[in-house]
Amino acid sequence: MYIILFLIIISLCIALGFLLAFFWAVKDGQYEDDYTPAMRILFEDQKTEENDNN
Amino acid sequence: MIKIIFILPHLCDSCTMNQISSDSYLRKTSGQTNCCHCGDICDTDVIVLEGKPFCCEGCKLVYTILNENGLDNFYNLEKLPGVSQKNRTSENYAYLDDPDTIAKLIDFTDGTQTRIHFLLPDIHCVACIWLLENLYQLHKGVIRSRVDFLKKETSITFSNQDITLRQLVELLSKIGYPPRVNLNDLDKEKMPAVNRSFYYKIGVAGFAFGNIMLLSFPEYLGVNISESQDFILFFGYLNILLSLPVVFYSGWDYLRSAWLGLKQKQLNIDVPVSLGILAIFLRSLYEILSHSGAGYLDSLAGLIFFLLIGKWFQKNTYSRISFDRDYKSYFPISSMLKKENREIPVTLDKIKIGDTLCIRHGELIPADSVLVSGEAKIDYSFVTGESDYVKKLKGDQLYAGGRQMGGLIELAVVKKVSNSYLTQLWNEDTFEKERSIHTVSRLANKVAGVFTVLILLVASATLIYWLPVDTAKAVNAFTAVLIIACPCAVALSIPFTFGNLVRVLAKQNIYFKNINVIESLAKVDHIVFDKTGTITSSKDSEMDYKGEPLSEREKHMVYTLTSHSAHPLSQKLKSTxxxxxxxxLSNYQEIKGQGISAKVDGHDLRIGSAVFILKKTDKDSVKQNLFIEIDGQYKGAYTYQAQYRKGLAKVISMLKKRAKVSLLSGDNDREKDKLSPLFTNQFFNRKPAEKLAHIKQLQDQGDRVAMIGDGLNDAGALSQSEVGIVVTEQASNFTPACDLILDARQFELLPQLIRWSEQSIQIVYVTYVIALLYNVIGLSYAVQGLLSPVIAAILMPLSSVTVVLIGVGLSGWIVYRNKGSDQVYPGP
Known part of the structure; x- marks a missing residue:
């Protein structure tokens, strides 16, 4: 039964890991502009020859 | 003959992002030849490069720069993405070489690398983001650039060795994105990093909420095995540990606000909330430590988590528009100072009394001064709302905020920038009124007062009832009442209902400063309109012709001549x-401030002012006339008339059903007769300070005033009124301090806007009733001392979720149902 104690502690640690990851994301500024990245993802890395011919 | 070339706009299969500016694209391509860069219709002078047409040299230049640097993908990302370079005046950025100025503008520097952010008002599409983020390909000095599309800001890191700030700004303006650098930037305190602690608080509360719930599961399921007693204890202690940061970090703002409120003898909404928080926390602490129960810490964490989410919901909506601009945002950062026959750029804060300034066409006068030389024609529309230019002679006083329309003038400064006429208006006491930010709604605070008293009454009654019977049970029931009556739902209702309304309307380009504006707007009973730019549109205008009728051929000649002049009146006449x-056309001549002439199709054609054509001054000083003369023969005159906004009459008549409506204009009264059917009360020639006084006077009569204006000249009135509404063609550009920004295209929604505000307040009352019903159920358990953690854990989130869903659902529904409906105010 006491294995539960162990499991609870592990689960808390994992949850804490996610909390820290969230802090990291906030600190990185991910919540400051939630609009532009959605547009940015549509850029192509390198234009192809075909695009040039358009 | 001018050759007209038709080309198909850049079609690209990979382009899937054209929806953003699809409407502007349609407008742009419906005409004749379109500029390959900006999509504007090329008028007469089509410049052709590599078989592609351009409307002006500026556009061609941008295209060339981009092409040379392999950035032509810009034209694939969006159809005709450029910004027209026509009518762009090149600004002198020499002041950016001054180390003091640089130090004030930049965000950060370590000596070799510097970071700065600019406001680039011309950002408008996905291609702009792409181009600006690929700036490093244009200049090796740029290390990194990042665009915030909604704020129209670009943050750039550059290497000091390779590029100076001035070169960077010149590069940006060369590719069509001149940064807006104004006096405000010099003055700003370094902005603290965006408030991130709020997100941390939500994160902590969410984390604790989830885990405490998990650890409370045995309690919910009624697990009660003797050997699990240790676990229950362990879980209890763990719960306390997890709840500590929730109460003292995430929930700290509520406790603090309640304490501050109590100190000022005010019962704000945070008082009953804090009462609940503390009651739950202390009772749970007691139960767990005394081994008598499991406590209600799950409910506590959930409550604070929901409250924070509500706060985030209401706050998230209006971050992108600046509502608190003052005069400093309107003034340029520098002016040209004349010293020993040389012109040197100087930042405005360094201008001293007695300095001589050189002001060119289109430039703003930064400080009150006296005209020394040159011919001054000042456009004061910015300051007074007067739309006609004012002529000034040598020795006349010129006020700050006027814009010179004409040649070069020299001024002697008589007052410092911060003491000038315009800035004084902003510094008036009324502007200091309530600058503090009210984030908590007045309505909520009013309800909270009643609520707190009610809770305390019920709780004390319970205590008194049980005390003779059973002391333990009495305390138990007393705290249970405080717990279950915690006005979580009441605290959530307004943020979600109003927050959602604000969010839905923001999508339609109607921006509220904060949710309090909704409450003020619903109570308005006197609506005051400004004229120029508010009920008239600066874009649409009419040209009335009086005189001998012109034949089609003659009209064509007028068209030809006017298309050669860049003067705004010529352009307006041409567009008709x-x-x-x-x-x-040959022999084209333009005499500044007078008129234009040329030989068109073999005839002598002259268009211009009365002095130019009739050789006498214009008696009709109230209108702007353009006189036409063909082959020495006077034909007639075009009169320029501003056009009223679409649906004005309907808007006014709808508003009249619920409120008094009046007009308060800084302009002269030439349109009085035209407007009298609409407005019963009309006031003209009001200076900014008089407008403010007028609003004050109305308020003294007991009216709750909404002022609807467009600019700087209304600043005092906008700020004085209960609700200051700004109508603007471009929300991202110049909007003064106000409570509500209304996109000009949505002008017709004005009456609905007030209706929606009223309805959303009704919705809030509905949710209050629902929350109350839940509370009655919960209280019936609590007063009997039967409140178990499970009931609390179910009832409290359930009431919150119901309130949130109803608030959000109904507020969204009223907007979609009512939009475009004429019957907002059924007649009496």
Whole structure:
């Protein structure tokens, strides 16, 4: 039964890991502009020859 | 003859992002030849490069720069993405070489690398983001650039060695994105990093909420095995540990606000909330430590988590528009100072009394001064709302905020920038009124007062009832009442209902400063309109012709001549005609401030002012006239008339059903007769300070005033009124301090806006009733001392979720149902 104690502690640690990851994301500024990245993802890395011919 | 070339706009299969500016694209391509860069219709002078047409040299230049640097993908990302370079005046950025100025503008520097952010008002599409983020390909000095599309800001890191700030700004303006650098930037305190602690608080509360719930599961399921007693204890202690940061970090703002409120003898909404928080926390602490129960810490964490989410919901909506601009945002950062026959750029804060300034066409006068030389024609529309230019002679006083329209003038400064006429208006006491930010709604605070008293009454009654019977049970029931009556739902209702309304309307380009504006707007009973730019549109205008009728041929000639002049009146006159191409023209002459002449199709054509054509001054000083003369023969005159906004009459008549409506204009009264059917009360020639006084006077009569204006000249009135509404053609550009920004295209929604505000307040009352019903159920358990953690854990989130769903659902529904409906105010 006491294995539960162990499991609870592990689960808390994992949850804490996610909390820290969230802090990291906030600190990185991910919540400051939630609009532009959605547009940015549509850029192509390198234009192809075909695009040039358009 | 001018050759007109038709080309198909850049079609690209990979382009899937054109929806953003699809409407502007349609407008742009419906005409004749479109500029390959900006999509504007090329008028007469089509510049052709590599078989592509451009409307002006500026556009061609941008295209060339981009092409040379392999950035032509810009044209694939969006159809005709450029910004027209026509009518762009090149600004002198020499002041950016001054180390003091640089130090004030930049965000951060370590000596070799510097970071700065600019406001680039011309950002408008996905291609702009792409181009600006690929700036490093244009200049090796740029290390990194990042665009915030909604704020129209670009943050750039550059290497000091390779590029100076001035070169960077010049590069940006060369590719069509001149940064807006104004006096405000010099003055700003370094902005603290965006408030991130709020997100941390939500994160902590969410984390604790989830885990405490998990650890409370045995309690919910009624697990009660003797050997699990240790676990229950362990879980309890763990719960306390997890709840500590929730109460003292995430929930700290509520406790603090309640304490501050109590100190000022005010019962704000945070008082009953804090009462609940503390009651739950202390009772749970006691139960767990005394081994008598499991406590209600799950409910506590959930409550604070929901409250924070509500706060985030209401706060998230209006971050992108600046509502608190003052005069400093309107003034340029520098002016040209004349010293020993040389012109040197100087930042405005360094201008001293007695300095001589050189002001050119289109530039703003930064400080009150006296005209020394040159011919001053000042456009004061910015300051007073007067739309006609004012002529000034040598020795006349010129006020700050006027814009010179004409040649070069020299001024002697008589007052410092911060003491000038315009800035004094902003510094008036009224502007200091309530600058503090009210984030908590007045309505909520009013309800909270009643609520707190009610809770305390019920709780004390319970205590008194049980005390003779059973002391333990009495305390138990007393705290249970405090717990279950915690006005979580009441605290959530307004953020979600109003927050959602604000969010839905923001999508339609109607921006509220904060949710309190909704409450003020619902109570308005006197609506005051400004005229110029508010009920008239600066874009649409009419040209009335009086005189001998012109034949089609003659109209064509007028069209040809006016298309050669960049003067705004010429451009407006030109736009009233619909001819494919101009006729042949020679001997073109333009006399500044007077008129234009040329030989068109073999005839002598002259267009201009009364002095130019009739050789006498214009008696009709109230209108702007353009006189036409063909082959020495006077034909007639075009009169320029501003056009009223679409649906004005309907808007006014709808508003009249619920409120008094009046007009308060800084302009002269030439349109009085035209407007009298609409407005019963009309006031003209009001200076900014008089407008403010007028609003004050109305308020003293007991009216709750909404002022609807467009600019700086209304600043005092906008700020004085209960609700200051700004109508603007471009929300991202110049909007003064106000409570509500209304996109000009949504002008017709004005009456609905007030209706929606009223309805959303009704919705809030509905949710209060629902929350109350839940509370009655919960209280019936609590007063009997039967409140178990499970009931609390179910009832409290359930009431919150119901309130949130109803608030959000109904507030969204009223907007979609009512939009475009005429019957907002059924007649009496």
């Amino acid at each position: 005609f619909d001819f494919e191409k101009p006729l042949t």
